Amino acid sequence: MRSTIPLVLTFLVGIFMVGEYFIPHWRYHQWTAVLLEWGLILAAAAFLLGLFNLVQVNLPKVMNKEEDWGYKLVMLVSLVGTLVVGFMGNTDRLSDGQAYKWLFDFVFVPLNATMFALLAFYIASAAFRAFRARNLEATVLLVAAIIVMIARVPMGEDLPLIGEKLPQFMNWIMDVPNIAARRAIFIGAALGAVATGLRVILGIERSHLGAD
Amino acid sequence: MKQLLSWMALLALLVALPASAATVTVEVPPDNDGLNLNVVWDEATDPLGWAVLRADGASGEDWTVLKMLPGNARKLSDKVTTNVWEHPPQDTYRYQVVAMRSLVLVDEMEEADRTAAVLAAGTASAIATGSPSAAWIRTGIGAKQYGPLVMLLIILAVGVMMWKFANDVRAGKPVFIRRIPGIDAIEEGIGRATEMGQPILYVPGIDELQDIQTIASMLILGQVAEKVAEYQADIIVSCCIPMVREVADEVVKAGFYQAGFPDAYNPRNTRFISSEQFAFCAGTNGIIYREKPATNIYLGRFFAESLILAETGFVNKSIQIAGTAEATQLPFFIAACDYTLIGEELFAVGAYMSRDPRLVSSLKASDWVKLFVVISLLLGTVLTTLGFPIVNNLFAISGG
Numbered sequence: 001m002r003s004t005i006p007l008v009l010t011f012l013v014g015i016f017m018v019g020e021y022f023i024p025h026w027r028y029h030q031w032t033a034v035l036l037e038w039g040l041i042l043a044a045a046a047f048l049l050g051l052f053n054l055v056q057v058n059l060p061k062v063m064n065k066e067e068d069w070g071y072k073l074v075m076l077v078s079l080v081g082t083l084v085v086g087f088m089g090n091t092d093r094l095s096d097g098q099a100y101k102w103l104f105d106f107v108f109v110p111l112n113a114t115m116f117a118l119l120a121f122y123i124a125s126a127a128f129r130a131f132r133a134r135n136l137e138a139t140v141l142l143v144a145a146i147i148v149m150i151a152r153v154p155m156g157e158d159l160p161l162i163g164e165k166l167p168q169f170m171n172w173i174m175d176v177p178n179i180a181a182r183r184a185i186f187i188g189a190a191l192g193a194v195a196t197g198l199r200v201i202l203g204i205e206r207s208h209l210g211a212d
Numbered sequence: 213m214k215q216l217l218s219w220m221a222l223l224a225l226l227v228a229l230p231a232s233a234a235t236v237t238v239e240v241p242p243d244n245d246g247l248n249l250n251v252v253w254d255e256a257t258d259p260l261g262w263a264v265l266r267a268d269g270a271s272g273e274d275w276t277v278l279k280m281l282p283g284n285a286r287k288l289s290d291k292v293t294t295n296v297w298e299h300p301p302q303d304t305y306r307y308q309v310v311a312m313r314s315l316v317l318v319d320e321m322e323e324a325d326r327t328a329a330v331l332a333a334g335t336a337s338a339i340a341t342g343s344p345s346a347a348w349i350r351t352g353i354g355a356k357q358y359g360p361l362v363m364l365l366i367i368l369a370v371g372v373m374m375w376k377f378a379n380d381v382r383a384g385k386p387v388f389i390r391r392i393p394g395i396d397a398i399e400e401g402i403g404r405a406t407e408m409g410q411p412i413l414y415v416p417g418i419d420e421l422q423d424i425q426t427i428a429s430m431l432i433l434g435q436v437a438e439k440v441a442e443y444q445a446d447i448i449v450s451c452c453i454p455m456v457r458e459v460a461d462e463v464v465k466a467g468f469y470q471a472g473f474p475d476a477y478n479p480r481n482t483r484f485i486s487s488e489q490f491a492f493c494a495g496t497n498g499i500i501y502r503e504k505p506a507t508n509i510y511l512g513r514f515f516a517e518s519l520i521l522a523e524t525g526f527v528n529k530s531i532q533i534a535g536t537a538e539a540t541q542l543p544f545f546i547a548a549c550d551y552t553l554i555g556e557e558l559f560a561v562g563a564y565m566s567r568d569p570r571l572v573s574s575l576k577a578s579d580w581v582k583l584f585v586v587i588s589l590l591l592g593t594v595l596t597t598l599g600f601p602i603v604n605n606l607f608a609i610s611g612g
Contacts, residue, residue, distance in 0.1 A: 022364055025346040026246040030296050039422065043455050050454030050484035057480050068502055108488075115490035119516060122523040123544075130547035182539045185555040189537035191370075191581050192559030193424040195574040198371055200427060204570045205562060207434025207463060 007203040014201030054079060144173055233262075233309040238342025241289070242354025242610065246346025247296070251288045251307050253337065258283035259311040263330045266290065270304040270341065275327045277318065292344055306341050310334035352610060359609035366581055373577035374570070381569035387576060394533055394551035395564045401507030401531045402439050411446035411481075412436075413505035415496060415521065417512020417536070418452040418489060421459060425537055425558065429512035430456075430463050432561045436509065437467025441476055449482040450499055452492040457484040493517035497524045510534040510549070511558060514541045522548035535561070 013035065020032040058072040085099045093100035133139040150156040151170035157163050199205040233253035241248050251264055262281040267274055279288060290307075293299045312334040318326040350360045381387055405412045414436060416429040433449065440447045449464060451457035461482040468477035485495035497520065500508065508525040510518070511534070518534075518541040525532045526548050534545035535553030545552045553561065556578070563571035592603030 018367075022350050022360060023348060024243050024245040024350045025348050026296055026301065027346070029245060043420070043453075046454035046458055047487070048454075049458055050487070053454075053457060053482075053484045057483050071498065111494075112488070112490045115494055115520070116516065119520055122519045122548075126519055126523055126526075126544065126547040130543075185537070185539050185542070187585055188556035188582065189559070191578045191585070192428075192537070192556035194367060194370055194581075195374070195578045196424060196428050196431070196559045196562075198367070198374065199562075199571065199574050200431075202371070202374075204374075204574070205431050207431050207466060207562070209462075209466070 003206065003209050006209050007206070011201055011203060014197070018197075018201070051079075144177075148173060233311060233337040236307060236309050236337045236340040238305070238307055238340045240342065240345055243347050243350045243352065243360075244344060246344050247292055247301055249290050249292060249305060249307075249342045249344050251290060251309065251340070251342075253286055253309045255286075255311065259313065259334075261312040263310040263312060263334060264288045264290075265308040265310065265327060265330070265336075266292075267306040268302045270306075272306055275308065275331075276323055277326050277330055280312075280318075301344055304341055304343050306339050308339055309337045311337075352608070355610040356605055357608035357610040358606050362606055363609075366584075370574075370577045370581060373580055374573045377573035377576045378570045381572055387572050389560075389564060389572065389575060392553070392557055392560065392564055394535065394553045394557065395561050397531070397533050397551045398436060398509065398561075398565070399439060401509070401533060402436070402443050402445060404531055405506035406443040406445040408506045410504055410506040411448050412440055412507045412509065413496075413499060413503075413525075413530070414447055414449045415508070415510045415512070416449065416451065416456055416460060417510075417514050418492060418517065419513035420453055421455045423513050425513040426453075426456060428559050428561070430459055432511055432558075432565075433460060434463045434467050435562060435565045437464040438471045439467075441468040441471035441473045444473070444476065446478070447481060448499060448503065448505065450492075450496045451482070451484050452487060452489070454484050454487065457482060489515065489517055493520050496521055500524045500528050500530070504528060505530055508532045510536075510545070511553070511561070512536065513538055514545075519544035519548060525549075 017032060017035065020029065055076070058076055061072045062069045062076065082103060085103060086093060089098045089100045092098055094104075095101060127145075131138070131142045131145055133142050147166065148170050150159070151166040156166050159166065196205070233255050236251065236253040239250040239252060241250055253262075260283050262283065262285055264278045264281065265275045266278050267276070278290060281288065292301050292305060310330055312330070314333040316329045316333040318329055321329060352358045352360045377387070402412060414433060416433060417423075417426055419426050421427070421430075437447055447464065449457075449460045451460055461479060464482055465474075465477050465479075468474055486492045499505070500521075501524070505528075508521075508530045510521060510532070514521075514536050515538070518536070522532060522534060522545055532549035533551045533553070534549040535558040536542060536545065537555045537558055539555070542552065542554060560575055563575050588603055588607070592607075595601070595603055
């Protein structure tokens with residue numbers, strides 16, 4: 001019974017939502033919109049569970065002074081601090097001069113930018129490994145990458161003999177082999193998604209239903 | 213002042229009196245949802261501007277100005293209501309198209325005054341009526357773009373083939389599934405983690421639960437958790453979305469129960485980190501640095517964080533298996549991970565690992581549709597090149 005009811009619900013709701021694409025009638029969309037709204041409410045409620053989980057995982061480590069407990073303490077203090085400051089400002093909290101806006105502008109945004117900036121270094125180290133010409137495929141990758149990289153920078157066009165042709169060749173690489181491979185991936189993935197969706201809706205896949 | 217100028221630009225004084233719109237027709241768009249009507253009119257010369265008015269009901273006289281349009285416009289797509297709960301659509305609507313011949317400043321006016329001013333300053337057409345009748349099935353036949361119908365047929369065909377192939381497999385007919393090293397490596401990675409006494413890290417992407425890649429990842433997580441439980445290892449699931457964490461928690465619990473080791477399940481190992489992309493990335497990197505998982509599995513939908521996670525795992529010397537259908541992130545995973553599942557392989561993991569006849573049947577059904585798509589692509593290329601876009605129309609999807 002514990003798995004039958006979710007299976008029936010999955011089937012009914014799944015078929016109903018698939019119908020949204022094929023049935024244009026406004027009365028149908030009126031009800032699919034309601035279901036989507038319920039989904040949003042559930043997702044919002046799940047944030048509360050996420051908050052409990054953060055505390056449940058991190059607080060005992062701080063209390064028991066486990067390894068790296070200081071990081072957990074910083075996280076918990078930030079969590080509570082942001083929550084309190086967020087409630088304090090009411091609807092004005094995103095206005096200039098408000099504490100919540102200050103936290104966003106001068107703590108959150110720089111931290112986010114720092115993490116994103118790290119990507120440049122990670123790309124360099126990953127590219128170094130990926131572009132080693134170990135075999136034929138890696139060599140083709142290396143050559144294609146060099147052409148695209150040189151053609152994308154201003155000095156590429158100034159190179160003698162090949163400078164004029166380089167951007168055209170780069171465009172061909174990007175528009176023909178690159179797009180062809182991407183479309184193949186998209187088509188395969190879309191068919192895989194259809195099959196996965198049907199498996200879930202028809203109740204063939206059940207591992208997501210949890211323990212009996 | 214700006215508003216005044218904008219209205220003046222639209223409704224500037226006409227030198228010559230224009231005729232009203234010669235013919236006004238109200239059309240129902242193909243595959244209509246019952247909320248849209250197209251008002252189309254004809255006139256040889258362009259007036260300065262047009263005003264389209266609408267009244268609700270078959271005999272409604274309560275006209276409202278829908279939109280002011282430039283003189284070269286000949287069509288207006290009208291959405292009759294935006295809130296079907298409070299204002300459900302009427303059976304019939306009446307339209308008038310007014311050819312403007314003098315300046316009207318309607319911006320600050322009440323609705324009734326605005327209508328009167330527009331009618332006084334222009335020449336109104338005859339009244340045309342239309343019913344926004346709704347279609348119950350979207351076929352694309354009206355627009356001669358049969359994509360929705362073909363899509364429906366493909367989904368039904370996949371369903372029928374899954375049923376047929378599942379019966380075949382049950383009857384003992386062998387099904388060939390090509391070897392996918394990335395999936396084989398998952399079990400090897402779990403074994404390695406067990407030998408090293410270190411956990412396995414599982415990241416189900418950063419998208420919402422309703423994304424099909426996240427759903428596929430949850431299905432795979434169940435089987436991975438079962439294997440982890442059999443090997444008596446630990447699994448840490450790092451989640452970016454609270455809802456995903458809740459489902460992942462249930463899935464991992466189910467895996468441990470099914471393997472017969474419910475006591476080994478630790479709910480604190482399924483963690484919500486943060487719903488912010490880079491905060492989640494930093495938190496997961498922290499897990500990789502501090503808890504040193506022997507195997508990292510990234511399956512789901514990833515964006516810019518993919519390489520940061522995978523490179524951190526590489527530095528940590530973990531075995532890394534990634535899989536995504538996000539084409540822009542695949543190169544990063546291929547560069548930084550030991551094994552990468554590309555696109556459709558992500559959706560094949562469940563069937564490959566379990567070899568359940570019903571799941572295997574879905575792979576075979578997908579392959580047959582893939583063959584159909586390949587043939588259609590070749591045929592479409594040849595026919596379109598020869599000037600017969602039949603296959604193009606077959607797969608085209610109109611915007612409406």
